[in-house]
Amino acid sequence: MGTDTPTRAAIPQSGSDPPDPAAAVSVRGLVKRYDDLEAVRGVSFDVAPGETFGFLGPNGAGKSTTIKMLCTLVEPTAGEARVAGHDVRRARLDVRRSIGLVFQDTTLDAYLTAGENLRFHADLYGVARERREQRIAEVLEVTGLTDRRSSLVLTFSGGMKRRLEIARGLLHAPRVLFLDEPTIGLDPQTRASIWEYLSELRARQDITIFLTTHYMDEAEHCDRIAIMDEGRLVVVDTPAALKAGVGSDRVRITTSDDATAIAELRRRFDIDAAVREGEVTFHVAGAERFVPRLFAELGVPIDSVSVSRPSLDDVFMKWTGRTIRDAEASGVDLARTAMRARRG
Amino acid sequence: MTAEPQAVHPPLTVTLAPAGLRHELRAVRVVWQRELIAFSRNRVRILVALVQPILYLFVLGTGLSALVRSGAPGISFRTFMFPGVLALAVLMPSFFTAGSIVFDREFGFLREMLVAPIRRSSIVIGKCLGGTTVAAFQGGLLLAFAGLVGVPYDPVMLLALIVELAVLSFALVAFGVCMAARITQWQSFMAVVQLAIFPLLFLSGAMFPLTGIPDWLAVLTRLDPITYAVDPMRGTVFARLHIPPATRHTLDPGVTWWGWHVSTPLELTIVAVMGVVMLTAAIAQFQHID
Numbered sequence: 001m002g003t004d005t006p007t008r009a010a011i012p013q014s015g016s017d018p019p020d021p022a023a024a025v026s027v028r029g030l031v032k033r034y035d036d037l038e039a040v041r042g043v044s045f046d047v048a049p050g051e052t053f054g055f056l057g058p059n060g061a062g063k064s065t066t067i068k069m070l071c072t073l074v075e076p077t078a079g080e081a082r083v084a085g086h087d088v089r090r091a092r093l094d095v096r097r098s099i100g101l102v103f104q105d106t107t108l109d110a111y112l113t114a115g116e117n118l119r120f121h122a123d124l125y126g127v128a129r130e131r132r133e134q135r136i137a138e139v140l141e142v143t144g145l146t147d148r149r150s151s152l153v154l155t156f157s158g159g160m161k162r163r164l165e166i167a168r169g170l171l172h173a174p175r176v177l178f179l180d181e182p183t184i185g186l187d188p189q190t191r192a193s194i195w196e197y198l199s200e201l202r203a204r205q206d207i208t209i210f211l212t213t214h215y216m217d218e219a220e221h222c223d224r225i226a227i228m229d230e231g232r233l234v235v236v237d238t239p240a241a242l243k244a245g246v247g248s249d250r251v252r253i254t255t256s257d258d259a260t261a262i263a264e265l266r267r268r269f270d271i272d273a274a275v276r277e278g279e280v281t282f283h284v285a286g287a288e289r290f291v292p293r294l295f296a297e298l299g300v301p302i303d304s305v306s307v308s309r310p311s312l313d314d315v316f317m318k319w320t321g322r323t324i325r326d327a328e329a330s331g332v333d334l335a336r337t338a339m340r341a342r343r344g
Numbered sequence: 345m346t347a348e349p350q351a352v353h354p355p356l357t358v359t360l361a362p363a364g365l366r367h368e369l370r371a372v373r374v375v376w377q378r379e380l381i382a383f384s385r386n387r388v389r390i391l392v393a394l395v396q397p398i399l400y401l402f403v404l405g406t407g408l409s410a411l412v413r414s415g416a417p418g419i420s421f422r423t424f425m426f427p428g429v430l431a432l433a434v435l436m437p438s439f440f441t442a443g444s445i446v447f448d449r450e451f452g453f454l455r456e457m458l459v460a461p462i463r464r465s466s467i468v469i470g471k472c473l474g475g476t477t478v479a480a481f482q483g484g485l486l487l488a489f490a491g492l493v494g495v496p497y498d499p500v501m502l503l504a505l506i507v508e509l510a511v512l513s514f515a516l517v518a519f520g521v522c523m524a525a526r527i528t529q530w531q532s533f534m535a536v537v538q539l540a541i542f543p544l545l546f547l548s549g550a551m552f553p554l555t556g557i558p559d560w561l562a563v564l565t566r567l568d569p570i571t572y573a574v575d576p577m578r579g580t581v582f583a584r585l586h587i588p589p590a591t592r593h594t595l596d597p598g599v600t601w602w603g604w605h606v607s608t609p610l611e612l613t614i615v616a617v618m619g620v621v622m623l624t625a626a627i628a629q630f631q632h633i634d
Binding site: 068071072073074093094096097101103105106107108109110111112116119120121123124125126127128131135168171172173 | 358359360361362363367370371373374378381382385448451452453454455456457458459460461462634
């Protein structure tokens, strides 16, 4: 997935370079301060057109606030941001016309049908009337809801509602689709199906997807990931590079002659291996390339092999020094403070 | 998922209308339409909203008839109450549709409107016009009972009443939207409405004629904007009744400011201006919601 997408691992650290007008999203030194809380503390990054870009971090890390600033819902305290080339402060309506939005909480009218919700959206966004019905049919088809067009949203399951919101977000053919925690509160099976629809969408259409998540496994669907913690960007890179940065993969093999296998690993590959829980276990970088060589050159028949890669949990741990669960626990207080600040 | 390759989709050619008045009007229209759809889907709400005015008209009106008959010869108290009950009939639906903003916020749909590439004023205007249509329709339904309380079915009178009901509804909805912009809970909204609704109603002359009342009460009635909607409606109805002039003078004295008679066009203008002021305030409130 997306391995051919150009990566820009470097994070523009200062807010001094101007935003990139060709980028789908370009952010420089963005800050949001509420009365007694700095929710976003100067983030900078670029998202290339066509990229799927993931914002990863615990609750209260500042992901949603950043997304709200990019969607012109919240005014930045400082810094600059351009979405589809439009300044989020000075060209709010242009930004809004270029983006599709799917929020954490549902924003559908449950007492309207799926079709009516979409028609309402088409009119609010000014989709050409003669194209409207056809376009509604298209997005319903992409999200697999064609036969539910005339059903009241009231009767939809959580997963169907989320799909309808994605359909609605796509209706006006935005250049950037923002998904704020698109699978939160859904069961694992429904989450998987949402991702299936999203990857299908990416295969069919040239669209930039910007999403936030605090599920580590979902970040794997992204071309690049930005890890956010306590209002700051910690690192931006591809999932593979981030994981490679954490360390090597773990390989476990079973052979007919473990002692010889261990000796051969040392002699031919200079690898220290040991028997752990009945399997020959060792660590190596880039295991998926190493395993074919292993079969060809080890000289000992291999019965089975398993490779486990470092997870994004390990990545988060490396960059923040804590697990996402721990970060979540301490982040709850921050989130509460933010809520108070917003209401006050 | 099937394994067969996906059909290649035609390139996206969705042209969006340019920003401007035409686009804003389309947004106003669709927000207005949504109110009508919500209303038409809720038959129970239509019936329930009719119950209260009918109770006032036929139960309270009939009960009080026996008491006040002697004071006003040639007319039933129900006939007197009819214009006032029309005002009552639009009061609840006006606040109810305005309050649906609180619901929209609670269930998230408000955000769909707030993030759209349209002006906030288009949302507020659409909502107010939707509420006005719904409330005026509800009040208009009550006109069907005119014959039962001795009011003739005069087409010009019915039309005039509907216009007057619409002006009143507009002012009430705009007032309600203004409150709803600030209130985040349905319960709180309804509490405020309950607090406002009875003084507004009782001081408007909807339930009793504004003649022979003490000065302090007379002052309060002149401060109630609904007074300036009830009085024209009563004038509209009473002009079609065959009753002694003395009775008409007692029951339909008109509104005076220090002895100066406030004309019907001025009264309706007052209500309409109130509505526009409230609408402007509501739009201003909406600029600050995220």
